[in-house]
Amino acid sequence: MHVAEPTRAARTLLTRAVLEDLDRAVLCWLATVDQDMVPNVSPKEIFCPYGDDVLLIANIASPGSMRNIARNPQVCVSFIDVFRQRGFKLIGRATVIPRDAPDFTKLAEGLLRKAGADFPVHDAIHVRIERVERIWAPSYRLFPDRSVEERMQSAYAAYGVRPSSPDERV
Numbered sequence: 001m002h003v004a005e006p007t008r009a010a011r012t013l014l015t016r017a018v019l020e021d022l023d024r025a026v027l028c029w030l031a032t033v034d035q036d037m038v039p040n041v042s043p044k045e046i047f048c049p050y051g052d053d054v055l056l057i058a059n060i061a062s063p064g065s066m067r068n069i070a071r072n073p074q075v076c077v078s079f080i081d082v083f084r085q086r087g088f089k090l091i092g093r094a095t096v097i098p099r100d101a102p103d104f105t106k107l108a109e110g111l112l113r114k115a116g117a118d119f120p121v122h123d124a125i126h127v128r129i130e131r132v133e134r135i136w137a138p139s140y141r142l143f144p145d146r147s148v149e150e151r152m153q154s155a156y157a158a159y160g161v162r163p164s165s166p167d168e169r170v
């Protein structure tokens with residue numbers, strides 16, 4: 001299978017705002033549908049952006065998602081920065097790049113680095129993003145004047161988290 005080079009799209013879908021929240025998201029959630037159009041959503045920790053409009057996700061233990069993508073490539077991936085209470089939905093089409101594909105190591109470099117030696121990446125799920133939608137917590141609408149710092153403090157209190165890094169203390 002030929003592995004495409006990262007796309008430099010006319011319009012970047014993976015904007016700075018998307019990349020920022022993606023980088024801070026611990027998990028993304030991959031939604032697929034089965035042959036009866038029953039939705040399936042499962043968490044993935046090993047994911048990374050690729051070029052301007054692709055998200056790669058590691059297939060480590062996702063037989064259901066793989067089965068669904070083979071029948072219907074339409075997917076939606078959501079992720080949030082839990083402390084800033086915001087994120088995105090990425091809607092697009094998925095293809096599966098198997099580990100034995102030429103250039104797999106190059107394409108999946110980011111996934112393999114993130115997975116490390118402990119987690120075998122069997123395939124890369126290559127999501128060509130077609131549409132991006134913002135996710136805001138309701139508090140952004142209810143309390144529009146709150147600063148990001150106040151939102152983070154409120155999330156820390158709600159989730160019982162004490163940030164250790166000065167970067168996250170804000």
Ligand SMILES: Cc1cc2nc3c(=O)[nH]c(=O)nc-3n(C[C@H](O)[C@H](O)[C@H](O)COP(=O)(O)O)c2cc1C
Binds near residue numbers: 041045060063
């Ligand atoms: C915290 C967490 C992180 C996970 N990360 C991944 C991942 O990166 N890749 C993967 O294939 N499975 C991952 N899994 C496992 C799948 O979510 C799990 O096996 C799920 O049942 C797969 O469902 P599916 O076959 O319908 O996709 C993770 C699970 C958890 C709880």
